[in-house]
Amino acid sequence: MFSFEIIEKHGGHEEVILCTNKDVGLKAIIAIHNTTLGPALGGTRMWTYKTDEEALVDVLRLSKGMTYKAAVSGLNLGGGKAVIIGDPKRDKTEGLFRAFGRYIESLNGRYFTAEDVGTNVADMEFINMETRFVTGIDTRHGGSGDPSPFTAHGVLMGIKACVKEKLNSDSLRGVRIAVQGVGNVGYHLVEFLHEEGAVITITDTDRERVEKTAQKFNCKTVAPDQIYSVDADIFAPCALGAVVNDDTLPQFKFKIIAGGANNQLKEPRHGDALKERGILYAPDYVINAGGLMNVYVELEGYSRERAHNMTKQIYHNLMKVFATAKEENITTYKAADRVAEARIEMVGRIKRSHLGKSLRPFNSLKVDQR
Ligand code: NAD
Numbered sequence: 001m002f003s004f005e006i007i008e009k010h011g012g013h014e015e016v017i018l019c020t021n022k023d024v025g026l027k028a029i030i031a032i033h034n035t036t037l038g039p040a041l042g043g044t045r046m047w048t049y050k051t052d053e054e055a056l057v058d059v060l061r062l063s064k065g066m067t068y069k070a071a072v073s074g075l076n077l078g079g080g081k082a083v084i085i086g087d088p089k090r091d092k093t094e095g096l097f098r099a100f101g102r103y104i105e106s107l108n109g110r111y112f113t114a115e116d117v118g119t120n121v122a123d124m125e126f127i128n129m130e131t132r133f134v135t136g137i138d139t140r141h142g143g144s145g146d147p148s149p150f151t152a153h154g155v156l157m158g159i160k161a162c163v164k165e166k167l168n169s170d171s172l173r174g175v176r177i178a179v180q181g182v183g184n185v186g187y188h189l190v191e192f193l194h195e196e197g198a199v200i201t202i203t204d205t206d207r208e209r210v211e212k213t214a215q216k217f218n219c220k221t222v223a224p225d226q227i228y229s230v231d232a233d234i235f236a237p238c239a240l241g242a243v244v245n246d247d248t249l250p251q252f253k254f255k256i257i258a259g260g261a262n263n264q265l266k267e268p269r270h271g272d273a274l275k276e277r278g279i280l281y282a283p284d285y286v287i288n289a290g291g292l293m294n295v296y297v298e299l300e301g302y303s304r305e306r307a308h309n310m311t312k313q314i315y316h317n318l319m320k321v322f323a324t325a326k327e328e329n330i331t332t333y334k335a336a337d338r339v340a341e342a343r344i345e346m347v348g349r350i351k352r353s354h355l356g357k358s359l360r361p362f363n364s365l366k367v368d369q370r
Helices: 005-008 053-073 094-106 120-130 148-169 184-195 206-219 224-229 268-276 289-297 304-311 313-328 332-353
Strands: 017-023 027-033 045-048 078-085 176-180 198-205 234-237
Touching: 005 053, 017 094, 017 289, 027 053, 027 094, 045 053, 045 120, 053 078, 053 224, 053 289, 053 332, 078 094, 078 313, 094 120, 148 184, 148 234, 148 289, 148 304, 148 313, 176 184, 176 224, 184 206, 198 206, 198 224, 206 313, 268 332, 289 304
Parallel strands: 045 078, 176 198, 176 234
Antiparallel strands: 017 027, 027 078
């Protein structure tokens, strides 16, 4: 059941839009959480939600997460997300995405979409036929293409920050790292770590990927359930969420958790447990923001070099989070939230005190490149 109560419970969203079109079977929700810093940006997830309420809760949670991710990353973006209720293997049509694109267009730049679980570049191309407020489109149309090398580069920068903080070293040479998942992000991360001289152990449920990656970058391999007990300095989750939990925590010999996966802590208390055990945790939404930075650059005319340089900032973003955690004697995941909230609060105050509005209209962003 939809209700204002559910919306209020999930954190003060500015706007929630229900999108329907019977002709093409569209049922979607766009949630704009906060646009203090800029237009809301976040991907469109297509999923077989069991109930409409489940879809609503998901889009509310994800859009709020985007506000924090953009804020802590120093981007002038707000948080938003969309979900399309349907089976991505069965229900995709041109009409569905074009109808959805028209809803995005009607928001006149308050929300920009991108790919997410269940959607891909081809779907973004259909959306782009109806609106320019879409990112992650094909490189031939001025888009930024696959974000995963940028996500991986950001994770590398984050790992360097962790090594500086915890091991007081500027080098990854000889540092032992266990990487879980060598898919899009994990594979590129292993490539970068190899160049830096790290000692790498990998795992993946896909045997072929493990073999290819291990051979190319000279890695040790372990079975998927053995990765948590590897004797390494760093654990880099690059596959699933909720990998820091009651079962895995007692197995850890790691000093640092720093990887690209979303929602690594099963529950907040697992972040507290890491702190108690003296394990440094790089909050996931700070360290994996390279992909978001990449699409952000797309808004003002894409440049790979600029996107690459922007991901280097993740080193400093994490250092700020670690400094805040120490100053306030809190966990790093709480410190990340505080850094994000402080920035939104500061920019909000400036905007309220100066003419009351953003001087730059959101719909001036994103030049249509076609
Ligand atoms: P992917 O699907 O390309 O790679 C995931 C890999 O993990 C696959 O090779 C899969 O076989 C493996 N895997 C699945 N279950 C596993 C298990 N139990 N043990 C070991 N390996 C397992 O996905 P991706 O794009 O590389 O994304 C990885 C993670 O990073 C996800 O959590 C994603 O949400 C997050 N992330 C990705 C990006 C990006 O730019 N792609 C950006 C931000 C966050």
